[in-house]
Amino acid sequence: MNELMVRVARRQQEVDGICSFDLVADHEAALPAFTAGAHLDVHVAPGLIRQYSLCNDPAEPGRYRIAVLREPASRGGSAGMHERVQVGDRLKVSPPKNHFPLTPAKHSLLFAGGIGVTPMLAMARTLFATGAGFEMHYCGRSASRMAFVDELAQSAFAAQVRVYADDGEPAQKFDARLLLEGAPEGTHLYVCGPAGFMGHVLDTARQLGWPESRLHREYFAGAVTASAADAAFDVRVASTGQLIHVPSHKRVIDVLADHGVDVPVSCESGVCGTCLTGVLEGAPEHRDSFLTDSERQANDQFTPCCSRACSPLLVLDL
Numbered sequence: 001m002n003e004l005m006v007r008v009a010r011r012q013q014e015v016d017g018i019c020s021f022d023l024v025a026d027h028e029a030a031l032p033a034f035t036a037g038a039h040l041d042v043h044v045a046p047g048l049i050r051q052y053s054l055c056n057d058p059a060e061p062g063r064y065r066i067a068v069l070r071e072p073a074s075r076g077g078s079a080g081m082h083e084r085v086q087v088g089d090r091l092k093v094s095p096p097k098n099h100f101p102l103t104p105a106k107h108s109l110l111f112a113g114g115i116g117v118t119p120m121l122a123m124a125r126t127l128f129a130t131g132a133g134f135e136m137h138y139c140g141r142s143a144s145r146m147a148f149v150d151e152l153a154q155s156a157f158a159a160q161v162r163v164y165a166d167d168g169e170p171a172q173k174f175d176a177r178l179l180l181e182g183a184p185e186g187t188h189l190y191v192c193g194p195a196g197f198m199g200h201v202l203d204t205a206r207q208l209g210w211p212e213s214r215l216h217r218e219y220f221a222g223a224v225t226a227s228a229a230d231a232a233f234d235v236r237v238a239s240t241g242q243l244i245h246v247p248s249h250k251r252v253i254d255v256l257a258d259h260g261v262d263v264p265v266s267c268e269s270g271v272c273g274t275c276l277t278g279v280l281e282g283a284p285e286h287r288d289s290f291l292t293d294s295e296r297q298a299n300d301q302f303t304p305c306c307s308r309a310c311s312p313l314l315v316l317d318l
């Protein structure tokens, strides 16, 4: 589907460092519907595209709400949104895409860390509306820097939400193991937040025997893409036979572009899957957070915006 033009109808500083933006159709055309867990690719500036989860109620027509954490090490995405985007501005966005959909279940656990609360807000609203059982557990460093805490406290499902702040009372400490052990049989787990938080939650669930089919995750943090410590390797473009050297400090996507081979990109950090490219020979070193474990093990595709190679040569299906 084609990109959409939207207009910023409202901009709100939620807490220090987090700003929300309400986006409405620029013309009379209705905005496409979305489901809980969906995100938009937002064209923050020419050539700069970032993914932001939709956090308003999917049942609410005519509006998309995103919330943006200003990253201290922003490469232009979150800083651009905070510094430049004002009410009345027009933005180009993709139609909603959903890589983090809800699976029908009797009970769901929503674990959010920091700005990872955004997709969980839409999920909680959908689950509540459908009458499905759920609990939402929202963790952050400090209550004063956690967005939407008041909104959650005033929601119709406030009794199903618990908020944990690292600087709060020790008695309210988040205990992933306790929550996972106490979940009803067949519960699905959704987790979104910083990589360390997600790793801890997912590792705990796996230790307790939760099957992968009931673990759902969405990463925000970008991958480390290339450094001088990385090994160099070659890639071959299958359609032309072109052999291209990838030095240690360069990304595959950049080297391909230097040789006239363009692969579409969006997040450039292994999150969105836009650059996914087939691998016909060789072993990729996966650094993305998009592919599932079984997709990684198949070794037949990789994300050249961040991933590299374990073998001296990768033959790419390009």
Ligand code: FES
Pocket: 264, 265, 266, 267, 268, 269, 270, 271, 272, 273, 274, 275, 276, 288, 290, 303, 304, 305, 306
């Ligand atoms: Fe998003 Fe590569 S561009 S995963």
